[in-house]
Amino acid sequence: MKKYIVKRILGIIPLLFVVSFLIFLFIHLVPGDPARLIAGKDADLQQINAIKHQLHLDEPLYKQYIDYMNNLFHGNLGESIKSKVPVSELIGERIVPSLELSLLSIAWAMVIGVLIGIISAIFKNRWPDNIGMITAVSGISLPNFWLGLVMIQIFSVKLGLLPTGGIETWKGYLMPSIALGAGIMAMIARFTRSSLVQTLKEDFIRTGRSRGYSGLTIVFGHALRSSLIPVVTVAGLQFGFLLGGSIVVETVFSFPGMGRLLINSIQMRDYPVVQAELMLFSFEFILVNLIVDLLYGFLNPKIRYD
Amino acid sequence: MIRSKKIMGAFLIVLLALVLTACSTTRSSSDSGGAASSDKKDKDINIAVNQDFTTLDPHNVSDTLSISATHAIYEGLVGFDKDMKIQPVLATDYKISDDGLTYTFHLRKNVKFQDGSSFNAEAVKANFDRIQSSKDALIASHYLQYLKSVKIVDDHTIQLILNQPFSAMLNKLTMVEMISPKALKDQGDKIGMHPVGTGPFEFVKWNQGESLILKKNPNYWDKGYPKVDQITYKSVPENGSRVDMLKTGEADFIYPLPEQSVQALKTQNDITVDQTTSNIVRYVTLNTNKKPFNDKKVRQAMNYALDKNAYIKVVKSGFGSELDSTMAPSTQFYSKQKVYNYDLSKAKELMKEAGYAKGFTAEIWGDTDSATMKGMQFIQQQMARINIKLKIKAMEQGTLSDAINTPKSPDDAKVQMWYVSWSPSSGDADGATRGLFSSAAFPPNGSNTAYYKNGEVDKLIDKANQTTDVEKQKSMYATIQKDIYNDAPWLFLGVDTNLSAHVNKLKGVYVLPDGSIQVKEAELQ
Numbered sequence: 001m002k003k004y005i006v007k008r009i010l011g012i013i014p015l016l017f018v019v020s021f022l023i024f025l026f027i028h029l030v031p032g033d034p035a036r037l038i039a040g041k042d043a044d045l046q047q048i049n050a051i052k053h054q055l056h057l058d059e060p061l062y063k064q065y066i067d068y069m070n071n072l073f074h075g076n077l078g079e080s081i082k083s084k085v086p087v088s089e090l091i092g093e094r095i096v097p098s099l100e101l102s103l104l105s106i107a108w109a110m111v112i113g114v115l116i117g118i119i120s121a122i123f124k125n126r127w128p129d130n131i132g133m134i135t136a137v138s139g140i141s142l143p144n145f146w147l148g149l150v151m152i153q154i155f156s157v158k159l160g161l162l163p164t165g166g167i168e169t170w171k172g173y174l175m176p177s178i179a180l181g182a183g184i185m186a187m188i189a190r191f192t193r194s195s196l197v198q199t200l201k202e203d204f205i206r207t208g209r210s211r212g213y214s215g216l217t218i219v220f221g222h223a224l225r226s227s228l229i230p231v232v233t234v235a236g237l238q239f240g241f242l243l244g245g246s247i248v249v250e251t252v253f254s255f256p257g258m259g260r261l262l263i264n265s266i267q268m269r270d271y272p273v274v275q276a277e278l279m280l281f282s283f284e285f286i287l288v289n290l291i292v293d294l295l296y297g298f299l300n301p302k303i304r305y306d
Numbered sequence: 307m308i309r310s311k312k313i314m315g316a317f318l319i320v321l322l323a324l325v326l327t328a329c330s331t332t333r334s335s336s337d338s339g340g341a342a343s344s345d346k347k348d349k350d351i352n353i354a355v356n357q358d359f360t361t362l363d364p365h366n367v368s369d370t371l372s373i374s375a376t377h378a379i380y381e382g383l384v385g386f387d388k389d390m391k392i393q394p395v396l397a398t399d400y401k402i403s404d405d406g407l408t409y410t411f412h413l414r415k416n417v418k419f420q421d422g423s424s425f426n427a428e429a430v431k432a433n434f435d436r437i438q439s440s441k442d443a444l445i446a447s448h449y450l451q452y453l454k455s456v457k458i459v460d461d462h463t464i465q466l467i468l469n470q471p472f473s474a475m476l477n478k479l480t481m482v483e484m485i486s487p488k489a490l491k492d493q494g495d496k497i498g499m500h501p502v503g504t505g506p507f508e509f510v511k512w513n514q515g516e517s518l519i520l521k522k523n524p525n526y527w528d529k530g531y532p533k534v535d536q537i538t539y540k541s542v543p544e545n546g547s548r549v550d551m552l553k554t555g556e557a558d559f560i561y562p563l564p565e566q567s568v569q570a571l572k573t574q575n576d577i578t579v580d581q582t583t584s585n586i587v588r589y590v591t592l593n594t595n596k597k598p599f600n601d602k603k604v605r606q607a608m609n610y611a612l613d614k615n616a617y618i619k620v621v622k623s624g625f626g627s628e629l630d631s632t633m634a635p636s637t638q639f640y641s642k643q644k645v646y647n648y649d650l651s652k653a654k655e656l657m658k659e660a661g662y663a664k665g666f667t668a669e670i671w672g673d674t675d676s677a678t679m680k681g682m683q684f685i686q687q688q689m690a691r692i693n694i695k696l697k698i699k700a701m702e703q704g705t706l707s708d709a710i711n712t713p714k715s716p717d718d719a720k721v722q723m724w725y726v727s728w729s730p731s732s733g734d735a736d737g738a739t740r741g742l743f744s745s746a747a748f749p750p751n752g753s754n755t756a757y758y759k760n761g762e763v764d765k766l767i768d769k770a771n772q773t774t775d776v777e778k779q780k781s782m783y784a785t786i787q788k789d790i791y792n793d794a795p796w797l798f799l800g801v802d803t804n805l806s807a808h809v810n811k812l813k814g815v816y817v818l819p820d821g822s823i824q825v826k827e828a829e830l831q
Contacts, residue, residue, distance in 0.1 A: 033704070042731060084361065084495050164550045251544050268360075
């Protein structure tokens with residue numbers, strides 16, 4: 001087990017190397033000239049070239065890549081082309097709120113989703129199941145920006161309970177996390193239900209029942225754990241996406257998260273910021289995947305890691 | 307059956323417990339959220355804007371929103387009043403020599419930067435030196451392209467010496483704001499995050515992507531100002547959310563106000579909607595170097611075929627006015643032209659004369675945002691009436707900019723029609739003309755995407771710049787506007803209206819024609 005973890009962590013390094021190269025190439029191949037976008041509409045060619053020179057954008061691409069990697073190895077992510085703010089600072093200010101929002105969203109979505117899934121599985125095709133699945137379908141079908149706007153109308157404008165946006169207090173996290181988590185909750189509910197329904201048909205469950213175990217013991221003691229494997233996979237994947245930020249929800253709630261930073265930097269072709277953010281997302285995804293893989297073993301001890 | 311009821315009961319209890327835990331998770335996560343809850347006091351105001359600030363370095367700023375903030379923190383030797391007339395600010399008065407080459411400024415005395423250092427001729431020179439020594443890499447160097455040298459006459463008098471007369475010099479100087487030389491030395495390039503100027507408000511905190519907080523400069527030279535203690539600018543990109551914040555009291559002033567919300571807000575007693583004319587002009591460039599747009603009759607026909615009033619009604623929700631020149635009425639030396647009034651039969655006749663009775667197909671380019679898409683669809687529908695079939699090609703701004711600027715020569719250019727807008731950042735006629743209509747400004751060297759070339763206009767643009775006689779300049783720019791409007795290198799569409807809204811108790815915050823927000827006179831009643 002330990003060996004496996006060490007091996008996986010060591011494997012991240014070459015992977016990130018490849019990722020960094022692809023990201024660099026991809027960003028620089030996308031049309032758009034940061035110097036021109038920064039210089040603004042009044043600028044003439046002379047000024048654009050001066051800005052290019054100052055940002056070393058006039059150097060050959062391979063040299064820019066070497067400089068970038070060199071800086072990266074020295075722990076220097078560079079500074080934003082546009083604002084001259086160090087990238088670490090720009091991302092640092094956004095990642096904490098984004099992380100908190102992601103954790104909160106996935107936490108409630110997991111809890112409620114799994115619960116609805118269990119209830120639906122046990123009461124398959126009866127009214128609790130129907131209610132649960134209607135909730136799930138609604139959660140998936142309601143667009144999150146719509147849900148966000150409706151919540152603002154009710155809780156901020158009409159009732160005056162919550163701020164329309166921003167994160168000055170903890171209240172600012174509530175509505176965004178509901179908007180973000182609703183779809184995930186629904187997805188988890190459906191996965192839990194179908195997986196649990198399958199498991200409840202298995203032989204070992206029938207054996208358990210014939211031995212006279214109660215329904216609760218069977219579901220929680222035997223069936224649920226192994227049913228959660230697909231659920232954890234989905235939740236892990238969704239959590240990875242959440243960490244990347246959601247442009248729509250961040251926009252509706254003026255939430256200072258990673259998604260808006262990324263889209264603004266892409267629009268301005270702010271290479272250092274885009275590079276650092278994409279590297280971070282890749283890293284987060286790799287890490288979440290590793291954790292999911294380790295959870296498999298916990299959920300089903302038959303899964304071995306050697 | 308009984309068993310399943312028991313299970314249900316157990317589930318409900320667990321569910322309740324979990325919901326409660328989830329709520330308490332929320333609480334604890336907010337603690338680590340760290341954002342100090344801002345207790346808004348009586349004399350604090352909140353302004354909700356639609357974008358994020360990009361920099362607070364006044365010499366390297368190009369977006370209007372950031373300029374709003376630099377205008378609150380910094381001041382220039384001269385500045386604009388509400389109607390974009392030039393006023394002395396850090397200078398008490400100025401004199402321009404007869405040959406138009408020497409500008410002498412007498413500086414305001416007893417002015418201190420927010421860090422306590424003195425504002426004097428030395429400080430002014432340090433600012434000009436910074437811009438000039440950047441060798442064009444700072445955006446402000448564009449404003450000083452004709453500046454030869456800066457001479458300190460005495461502690462409170464400074465002279466700017468130009469290479470050639472430049473009629474828009476004072477307008478350009480409104481964009482050159484003074485940074486504390488001490489802060490410049492300490493911060494270097496990082497001045498954009500730690501701004502220090504002489505303005506009415508000083509910097510407190512900038513939460514990237516969220517808010518910018520400024521507080522009253524207690525030692526401000528213009529006694530009696532500012533009248534509020536703190537300003538918090540909040541970045542609220544979603545249109546509806548900005549309006550909601552005004553309703554809930556989270557914001558005292560919002561800009562821009564979405565057109566579709568105007569009617570709803572007008573019924574609210576405690577909120578006032580402001581409409582001010584802007585200097586933002588909307589148009590479509592027609593590539594005069596390419597068939598069939600090289601034919602003036604075709605271009606004029608297109609202008610006649612487009613119903614400008616319908617454009618304002620449909621695309622601008624009724625807010626705006628028709629573009630009756632090459633620049634907006636609030637721009638220096640504007641001169642009204644005879645508009646191409648909507649006349650379909652005249653348009654058809656001109657198309658026939660040009661040999662295009664059956665029309666042609668062409669591409670119209672534009673940005674991907676919904677407002678631009680709406681505009682392009684409207685133009686597409688209007689042009690179809692004279693058998694011009696337009697294909698809409700929406701591109702993201704960086705891609706679009708590349709598509710416009712990559713061609714090395716006018717003949718390589720792919721652009722046919724481009725739906726776009728322009729606003730001269732310093733409100734001067736040169737800024738509204740040279741980069742758009744001078745043949746020296748073909749892309750990639752400028753924004754003349756109509757590839758408009760008129761020898762007479764070229765000559766006049768240069769001549770007007772170098773003349774020192776204001777009346778002569780005025781008449782030259784009148785000729786320029788007349789010639790261009792007649793040549794019709796654009797589909798002339800409209801001039802935007804700036805829409806903002808504020809709670810009634812707030813006075814003195816307004817939007818200038820260039821779209822920047824002025825806060826010096828802000829007052830709560």
